[in-house]
Amino acid sequence: MWLIKLAWKNLWRNKTRTLITMAAVFFAVILSVIASSLKEGVFENLVKNVVSFYSGYIQVHKTGYWDEQILDNSMEKSTAVEQKLMRQKNVKGIAARLESFALASSANITKGCLVSGIEPQNENQITSLQQKIIKGQYITDNDNAVLLAQGLAERLQLNINDTIILIAQGFHGSTAAGKYPVKGIVKFGSPDLNDRTLFMPLAAAQDFFSAYGMISTYVLSLTNPDLTEKTASAIQSTTGTDYEVMTWGQMMPDVKQHIEADSNNMKYVQGVLYMLICFGIFGTILMMMVERRFEMGMLVAVGMKKGKLMFLLLFESVLTVFTGCISGIIASIPLVFLLNRYPFRMGGETAKAYERFGFEAIFPTSTDASNFIQQGLVVLVMGLVLSLYPMYRVWRLNAVAAMKR
Amino acid sequence: MGNTVIDAHNVNKVYNPDTIPVYAINNVHLHIEEGEFTALVGPSGSGKTTLLNLIGGLDKPDQGNIVINGVDITQLSPGELIEFRLKNIGFVFQSFNLIPVLTAKENAEFIMLLQGAKKATRNERIGQLFKEIEMEDKLNSRPAQLSGGQQQRVAVARALASKPKFVLADEPTANLDSKSASNLLDIMARLNKEEKITFLFSTHDQRVIERAKRVITLVDGKITSDTAMVDTNILHAEIK
Structure with a gap:
């Protein structure tokens, strides 16, 4: 002492x-x-x-979709698959998307854009899309309207309640065309997403692309992001070879x-x-x-x-x-x-x-x-x-x- | 004849043995008995401090034996030497070397603390010693609050607190004014007389030499003279 x-x-x-x-x-x-x-x-x-901008921690596609991202490589939206995914302990939420490219125009301005058909509530849980709204309102499942990224809206000189025209190639070579009111404008930190993204409800997108019941992607959010690789492996083993399960790191290796x-x-x-x-x-x-x-x-x-x-x-x-x-x-x-x-x-x-x-x-x-x-x-x-x-x-x-x- | 406290035989200490050997201590024989009050004198560099270090077990001789109280300390391991010093030898240094953060009392009882002495024993011994050194009112003073003479008296109390077999003092009065030095010598002489404590000093100080009962002169590491001094008080008493 x-x-x-x-x-x-x-x-x-x-x-x-x-x-x-x-x-x-x-x-x-x-x-x-x-x-x-x-x-x-x-x-x-x-x-x-x-x-949270877009990719989610893990995505599940039909095998081959990532290498050739066309609607013909999309898959059927399946409750059985969704249940399998949700049974994984680390999976917090799932959102289905139907994604493809389209030509957007307003008056005499035209720009290529990424059309993303989403399940509004599920999507919001993963990417907090609703929080990114800077004008207007968020879309619901039954809307036949779109959310425009701020950069795209500026380029097309569109505001809420204006109409946007979309033209694209639909499922199995069909022609897709439609006009939609702008319900809201969202802002992304990523200039890439901010300049070219457009969201619409999944049902509206399936209708636009004539891809009824189809989706291109399941986006997954996780409880513990540190276990991303392990969770992806577990999902791959339960879903089998018909599906490709990719982590954000595999989708964006350069990032x-x-x-x-x-x-x-x-x-x-x-x-x-x-x-x-x-x-x-x-x-x-x-x-x-x-x-x-x-x-x-x-x-x-x-x-x-x-x-x-x-x-x-x-x-x-x-x-x-x-x-x-x-x-x-x-x-x-x-x-x-x-x-x-x-x-x-x-x-x-x-x-x-x-x-x-x-x-x-x-x-x-x-x-x-x-x-x-x-x-x-x-x-x-x-x-x-x-x-x-x-x-x-x-x-x-x-x-x-x-x-x- | 009293009990032998220090018995050194054929002690040699050589520096630079492989290049230009310097004999700091050269074939020294020394015998000191209990109760002696001995001064080790000699010019600077004559080997006084080296001899004290060897006797105190702080250094090892290159040759010879040093027996303290029946124990040949040249045969002890470094750890055993520390333990031996703690139990048998009191040290008083030229520059006091009190621990600045401790009070005079805490400094004095430091060795007793190292020995594991109980509080009551410590208090009793320190009280008695501070009475002897006439510093009862300075028990709680820090070294910085004490004069050089007072600090050296505390150092003496520290050296004596554990009742060592003998005290080695290296130039104890060198940093003191004449009054403080005289005071200190009075105290040490009294302790030597009353408590039969053996003192061995190295010194240049004529005042210390005059008070010593025995003066050993060291030149170039060799003892050149060993003189028992006449106690003038006894002489006066005999004449009367």
């Missing part, structure tokens, strides 16, 4: 040194937590963008690669940060060792066992590093939440590059508790490992040499 009391008193013998060490750990934890939260947050956000590259870059940044943290903590430890070398020699000379002296130094380090860690974690919580609420927003060419991939050009932080705990532990362990150095020096200490002025 007296040793702990002495350690506590020693901490405050040189307040500046102790506070510098605590501050080094404190800022180290904050920087580390923010770097890690950013890494995770950016990754999560990019995946969420990709998934996945980009996200992973970004994530790896952050790892290097974090590595450099860890090195800086180590130097910061180690510097103060060296300062302490130089300052107290004589005293340590004296303590060993008068009969203090090296083990006790090592424990004393270790306890001082633990107290310092632990205090710095805890206060760093506490201080980083509001910062991380603030950066989640008001994320860094990129500009210029970087922003354009992100948007080309269909991402919002923002860097939000992840508020996952594991980031705080993990980074706090990493810095704590680093601090404790560095504390082994004074212990090593004590172990090697020669009292006579240490007491030479």
